[in-house]
Amino acid sequence: MTSLVVTSLSKNFGAVRAVDNVSFSIAGGEFLALIGPNGAGKSTCFNMINGQLAPDGGTVLFDGRGIAGLPPREICRRGIARTFQVAATFGSMTVAENVQMALIAHTREIYRWWRRAASYHRPRALDLLRQVGMQDAADRPCSELAYGDVKRVELAIALASDPQLLLMDEPTAGMAPGERNDLIRLVKALVIERGVSVLFTEHSMDVVFAFADRIVVMARGRIIADGDAKSVRGDPLVQQAYFGSGRTFERAGGVS
């Protein structure tokens, strides 16, 4: 079962082809890492899938329907949830209210204007918080949590809409090495349990090679490799993209 199919996706910023004719797909339940050196076009690609950028060309099909160019909220309603590189939560709400807000939005109850929001979906919110290990902080203000905990809350928020696909933009950025593994292990366990597919970008190679089912490597806007950890690791193009060919100095003539 294929859940997301990206075909010939392109995006230009001025004269720069940030994403150039990129195609890949994610199967249901797959844990797919999108990696590449800085400036490879990962984030741009990512933002076209989640609706923050409209592509200049190409299509994004989700469950057979085109989603390219739709606003983020519409993409959420199609069953795609996301987390942000810098975790985004609602700072003026408690941890539980953050998840309740996501549940209220998911059930399309945001235009209710009389009954207290705190009484909506509370058990379900606590259950989601339990799954990410944050149930003890349920009634604390979200703004006073440690960053690693905010990331967990964000994960609970993302899961509240019962997504089929979870997009995670550098999920472990800004976290300590120990926390990184814990978080990704948690994500992996949750998505296997729920049968959710995950597309994530990541700079930490430890995380990528330990957890990803498949790895897509981008460089200069194009896909240069697509396969499992072993084949990607051995790929000469990938090695060249990350470590360079060593020819830069030869050509400049500085080193004989």
Added chain:
Amino acid sequence: MNWEGLAFQAVDGLASASGLFFVAAGLSLIFGVTRIINIAHGSLYMLGTYIAVSLASAIGGPLGFWGGVAATAIIVGVIGALIEIVLLRRIYSAPELFQLLATFALLLVINDAALWLWGPQDLLGPRAPGLRGSLEILGRHMPSYDAFLIVIAPVVLCVLHIVFVRSRFGRLVRAATEDRDMLGALGVNQSVLFTAVFALGAFLAGLGGALQMPREPASLGTDLTVITDAFVVVVVGGMGSIVGSYVAAVIIAEVKALCIGIGLVALGGVSVNFSKFTLIAEFLVMAVVLVARPQGLLGRPQIAVRGEAALEAPIRSASRTLTVFGIAVLVILAALPFLARSSPYTLVLGVDVLIAVLFATSLHFIMGPGGMHSFGHAAYFGLGAYGAALAVRWFAAPMGLALAAAPVAAALGALLFGWFAVRLSGVYLAMLTLAFAQIIWSIIYQWQDLTGGSNGVLGIWPNPPFDRLPVFFLLSLALVAAGVVLMRRILLAPFGYAMRAGRDSPLRAEAIGIDVKKVHWLAFAVAGTVCGVAGGIFAFAKGSISPETISIDHSVNGLVMVLLGGLGTLSGPIVGASVFAILQDFVMQETEYWHALLGGIILVLVLAFPSGLVGGFLRIAARWRRP
């Protein structure tokens, strides 16, 4: 309408564009570097005209005029530098709202200072020595001075342009406009740069004001009209772009000139006087630009300024103590007609306080939890008041019906303007709401046949039994209490949460499926509607209304009430409005310089009590509990 007339108006428009350009360029420059919208920029322009007139009449002759203009620009530049050093330097890291309010407070103080120095009369300046004649253009006479103004603006533009491109100072200014954090990190002394930029902006405003001397008298009203015009120009041209300011100043001035040039036109049997639409035309241009190209014609999309304002604590539903306290206050208020039988004035003041409470609560609704800092909330108050009053005047509606018309009128206005407003954020939203309030004000002021113009609508009295003050007080109490409870419920319900979600993190809110703009738009409409009720009560409480109800002053009173109480709590606006209304009642009778006092209060609030009375009280209470 004839083509020659239009063309002549178009040339004349260029002369007006000059004055506008000088203020707008300074405003834009200061905003670009310091990220502060200096509302007091209009005051600097006004001071420019006053000082120039004083100098010219004291010294006399060409030296008095031309030397005076130059001296004025320098004096105003120095005043600007002083303002920056004494006040603005303290609030660069404060939230945008506070910066806007602080500069507005400055405008109030300077206005009263000018009143004290020069008196309430308009002062006429001399005509320009050497340029008293006129040129013949298209068979009409145009004052040579206007021709001089047409030339001087592009000259100053070129000088500024060269300074910005060639000099080190100019490079620093451009760098600061782009990314001031980075500039600071590179070791540039920002304080000196900011002071210099502010002085330059003030210099331009002073120059603009001084050069207007032969065309317009020095008048205490110019500060506000000039700043609103200049703001429109800056928004249309793009914040931080000097060339954009000039282009926009020309566009705006031309649109206005064409409106005057077209004059009376018969449209389908009805004669429409276009010359009355100048203000509206100007704001229409801005609205179109803001929607089509939010960063302005030549502006760049704004980079988010790093370091957001501190987050507020979660809103909790009322504790039992607070609920009991609230009910107790309500009971005492309900008993007030009996308690205060000996002093009927208590009830008059009581109604004023109630109206203020509803006004402030509805403003807080969008400002606090919605994060939309409306600087024109009086528009919806005024629409409510006029909705009720005109229903009485034209349809002889009974009070009940007229009171129902108030929120309807306000809701329609809020739906229309809110649609534009929610497309923007921060200072842009603040100024757009202010602009909309000005549009409504000018429509009501100029549409004399319908609204009574500056005289307003008289003789709106309540029907029996509400013509008796105690009964009217109870009616007001019931309506206001219902309004306050409704707002509170909405804020604690999913809709209020969605609104706050959109404020806290628009990206996250959109990502979980919330249509943030739609939620904020509806919230804006709800706040406007409730505010309209306050306006309706006001009309019947006073028996007469005037365009004053929509004035910028009134909008700012609302802001002060909300800030006085504090943004972060739901009871803040109630306390703030009560304190403000009572204070206003007592102090206004005592002093001629109420504006300066109000400005002083705002400055103290912004500098010393940024979380307001209720926030300050909570902080002190927390300190007591923790020994």
